[in-house]
Amino acid sequence: MQQQWSDIVLDAIRDVGQRILFATPRLLAALTLILLGWIVAALVRRVTVRVLAAADLDVRCARWGLTGVLGRGAHRPSPTELLGRLAYWAIFLVGLLMAVEALEMPGTRGAVGAVLAFLPHVIVAVLVVVGGWMLAQFLAQAVLIAAVNAQVAGASLLATAVRWLVLTVAAAVALTELGVAREMVLLVFGIAFGGAVLALSLAFGLGARELARQALESYLTRARQDPGEPVSHV
């Protein structure tokens, strides 16, 4: 009985010891890969920032009108800084994946290959979202200014609607690119967009028919009677 007990305990200890002996080099390799990934990512980030700064990317982006649409506030990152961070996280992520692969944990075999194969779709989706966001900002700003200059009440609402419309389209395109329930995204977007337009048409045409008539009448009358500015500017 005692012998049996000691065999079981010793087997367990031996088994754990073997597992630790088996896992330790992999763990060390994983930690080394994470450390290397971090070092390489930090280096690449620094080099990217320097190269882009030397190429005057921030000035060029400002000239192309991109900086203004990146956002507001004193703490917004510059385009150079943004791309530097992107490079850092991309490389660090690859390091992490290699570390996971090195651990040889069940279920993670081939994870790196799968993720790397999926990476082009992720890059395209990110580009679509970033581009869509910048386009949304730009168009919303343009609509806001044009509506205010035309003295349209509710200019902010109009600009917000344009911003969200563009963002929604960009999000739908990005999700489709990622293959996330492709059919469902298209269906949901189509139904939501079509539904919104139909709802607005019905609300305007039926529910607020009288209001619409009055608004149009008022607008047309004002346009007809409007003498324009009482001064000449040039």
Place this chain on the structure above:
Amino acid sequence: MADGLTLETALPPDGTAAVEALGPVEALVAVTALNQARTAPAVVSAVAAGLARGFAGRKTAVLFVDGGSQDGTLEAVNQQASADAAVPVASARVSGRPGRGRAVLAALAAARHVGARAAGLVDAGLASITVEWIEPLLGPALNGDADYVSPSYSRALTEGTLTTNLLAPLVRSLFGKRFQEVLGGCAAVSSALLDALPPAEEWADEPTGQGAEMRVLGQALAGDHALVEVHLGRKEVDPGAAPADLAHTLVDAVGPLFRLMERHAGEWQDVRGSVPVPRRGPAGPGPRAAGDVRPDRMVRAFHLGLKDLLPLWEQAVTEETLGQLYPLGLLGPDDFRFQPSLWARVIADFAVAHHERRLPRDHLLRALTPLYLGRVAAFVLETQAASSPGAADALERVCLAFEAEKPALSARWR
């Protein structure tokens, strides 16, 4: 002749041939147009008759340059030009994308090509031009008295408010020269100034609007050329023309001036104070008072801008300026005030924001519209009861405010 503006880069071959057919010319007046069929033929006729009367015995010519009109402007001018033959009249159309700036550029290149000692630039929309305007406009440049001749006009305070409240005060504070008109619809330049103009490829950012005229003025101011102002009479533009969108006008006129500030930063930053531009001929009467004009609509535009465009203005102007703008939102059309000093600060802030590209430039200039309308509303209210001397004082106060703002602007310009 190898450097600077060349005709081949500005006009297509048929246009070049038309200019070459004129032969050597002492004085060339170019009428430039873009969709101005209503007024262009009459303007070309007046210019041709003015040249024949003012410069009889000298080799002069008129060149009509169309910037790519779609309303038959060129055809209307050609039809008219064949009937009149006081002086040779040639016409050409620029190729590519339509733009008034390209027409002006071609006109300047043509003047240089024919070896003109003086060149006049006349906008085809200047409906009030008369035969008598041509000799005083072109004479100083042809006789060697001036390299740049600028017009001045008899106008009411409610006319040309963009010039009186922004363009002229800003040019005066920047370069220390007191012009009444900036982009006044006509001007004359000497061959020395023509030769000093940069080659066509450097004008790429001025294809439309009034950038080309502004660039010529900038070259004259920055290059220390001799300047002269002549009084021509009453300025009227085509009354039948559709009113231009104000935001578009600001982009066309203020944008080139802000770009001029960038191009010639070294020449204006240390200038302080101002001197009058030498005048040739009799001085015109002072500005007429504003009369009874209701500024309600302009004040409403300002209020709407303050409510909705604040996020954009926050990126363009300083917190201090914003702090002074907020209280204006509480003022109604009868007691609305927008002091010249605050207006000068707003323009300096926008110029710096334009330079630093804090917003897309087109957006920035369009976002200025409600602020400009607010200033014009206040200007109209200030000057409604003013006599003619009082009206002149009101204009001078605006200019002095811009001059007072100049040191701060120079200090912030990097």
